[in-house]
Amino acid sequence: MNAEELRLPLSRTANERLHAMIPGGAHTYAKGDDQYPENLAPVISHGRGAHVWDIDGNRYLEYGSGLRSVSLGHAHPRVTEAVRRELDRGSNFVRPSIVEVEAAERFLATVPTAEMVKFAKNGSDATTAAVRLARAATGRPRVGICADHPFFSVDDWFIGTTPMSAGVPAATTELTVAFPYGDLAATEELLTRYQDEVACLILEPAAHTAPSPSSQLLPQPPAGRSPQSGGDPTPGYLAGLRELADRHGCVLIFDEMITGFRWSEAGAQGLYGVVPDLSTFGKALGNGFAVSALAGRRDLMERGGLRHSGERVFLLSTTHGAETHSLAAAMAVQTTYAEEAVTAQLHALGERLAAGVREAAAAMGVGDHLVVRGRASNLVFATLDENRQPSQQYRTLFLRRLLAGGVLAPSFVVSSALGDADIDHTVDVVAQACAVYRKALEAADPTPWLAGRPVKPVFRRLA
Template sequence: MNIRSRFFSEANTDNFAKSGALRFRARTAIPGGAHTYAKGDDQYPLLSPGFISRGLGCHVWDLDGNEFIEYGMGLRAVSLGHGFPAVVKAAVEQLSQGTNFTRPSPIEVECAERLIELVPGAEMAKFTKDGSTATTAAIRLARAYTGRDMIALCSDHTFFSYDDWAICTTPMNAGIPRAAARLTQGFRYNDLSSAAELFTRYPGRLAALILEAEKEVPPTMGYLAGLRELCHRNGALLIMDEMITGFRWPACSAQSHHQIEADLSTFGKAMGNGIAISALLGRREIMELGGLDHDRDRVFLLSTTHGAETHALAAALAVMNTYRDEPVIETLHRQGSRLRTGVESATHRHGLTRYFKLAGRTSNLVYACCDRDGVPSQVFRTLFLQETIRRGVLAPSLVTSYSHTNDDIDRTIEAIDSALAVYRKALEDGPEAHLIGRPVAPVFRRRATSTLIKASRTKIRRSSGVKAS
């Protein structure tokens, strides 16, 4: 059977017996069955790959040997492609020489200097392992620099950190003291008056405002500059979270693209092409509070055992070299544009423009699934995921990588076109006639809906051929 036949063989992609068996072991050993909520069982249909065994480029293989073209790309962390040779080579070579020493490694200086060159206004950098740690460090630094305790985050951007100051604004706020939650406020994107109102309501209290420079909706003319001016006029700092925009937007930075300089900014994800590394960057007078060359109270700033592991820094340098030497950003946008054009054509052909919608920059496409009333629907999202998975495409988003070829994009368009035909039928006779099992659920919800989970376990066993215990 050739590769094209395997992608569109329903018998092959419906076989998830090994994944089905391992899911229950995972839930016994790991809360939720995964170490990242976005990768959990409740985010995917019952008929889906429960575990990915390996990847190459934009293709992945699950535990049962099913092959998929992938568009989640490690939650946007893999922009070059899985197992990208230059990154693997750099990381492995460094690993063979040791990865963690008693004193700093020279590569820490080299990598910091290279990254600073890419970020407008940045004068110093410090490395860590994940985005949450970096953004929390930015918040602590802003509080120390300004002497204030409150912060404000953009309410239209759903995730900044797993720490209390950010998660307190979501329905999953169990375990967070109310006193801590009162120190975080929200403002709306592209609405300067929303942020200005906070400064009026809490005069002299706000240390910083944090937001993503751009998400699904681009900033309106003058918004980012206006927000920066508003912060500085009121004695606060502007923090830009570039975990997603970094190394996906033109010039590797949304700040560069939109010609704005934040006081502090955070990068990660694609910077290591999936290898754990993130960074906090900012103006020297702020960042040096975590160092030795000042006479103010010191800030405990990102002092972690594994923050500057040399193999991760080597990987980051290899990523930056690849971006410098090859047309990565241009390819992400070109392939994303090809995908958008094909999907929108299929959407029009099936009469689904009101129900299936694409959004975001072409290098970072997302989609929304709506019901017959045009309301966003988890049920229809689940059906779309089920039908694309059935056709060899794993697409929680439609995020392209440097490894997505024209053939990969065209196969994906064909699979989505076929999935949308089922979507059209589901609008007419109801999704229940086509969906196997329960719908997916929002990550940020207060309850785990255990009854659905129990029902799902039985259906997974039946669908995958695993006997119930």
């Protein structure tokens, strides 16, 4: 099959139906059809393991499954069996279920740097709860966000800082200030400028984590990491940030939505040995089932509880936050990671894939233009033009060729369901894509290979 022969008539019709009823045509902007080449946005029928099938009957190897949430592969037997056991027992009650006790105990055993945990359904609720808790504990209004990390929450305190800030009052946005990843001096300057005003510093503890599917990494790594760092912070950075937060009296929050489990079962904090005051987990925690977590120090977390004498904080109170089957899924995921060394599997698969892609790109003469970066368990790629600048047009060309080869890859984030044969097939498809990439570079114009408009960034002011 080649890109010219790939037709998705049923998916195209389904996309029109989606747009007619759902703003953006998807319930997550990163899944929108604007993130894919025109008329080549497959609508999924089902998935199993590392493969998904679209409604047109095409099968794809899938990367970045469920926006990085399905790290064990679709319909993983240990997870689905744990869910099935709970389905006939009821999913939601007027009082806590014993499953909530078991899930909390399992989580705190997996992430021993945390003392208490509260579950929710999505990452935004957890990060916003962390911010609210930090503001309550410090009595300060401002939120310090890491400028180099692309997403923290759908809520106003973060979305107001993006190009999609419509509907967010300027007064709210003014309370959010930014610091650069890896630059302790700049962060200290920020904390000094807003002395006694910054409630918290929130960041993903590693770099190269979660660019939106159509964003582009810069060809040179930002401050605080080396070209070969794989997303790891430079030695001493996180410890230095911990010291700054302590000295300036603000709360340190690690957003571990992506680094949780993919870096280690205990997250990046477990790998790097720096303990935040609060941390948030999600994505891989449920292997596709809706569950997230806010965890942290007892004295902070208990402010949202009943066993303290201070002013109460409305921390997290969600009707579906403790659905029994989602918590069962989370426990099964944690057990599988521990017993089957899943994190090590993800790294081994990612290393094999990264090496193969780099070798294929170099062999086709585009090694400086198709750039693979990130920790092996969380690979992203950038497509650079003839001037080595990030290019949405070259990304479109590349995605078209991958889709034609049966590879659905908004990123190269692996799941443990992939096998060596899957990686080899992906590399073969990448090599074919790179041959076309080279032709476009030689012509200094990828337009003839696009067959439509280029893909677009998620965060943009106009539709």
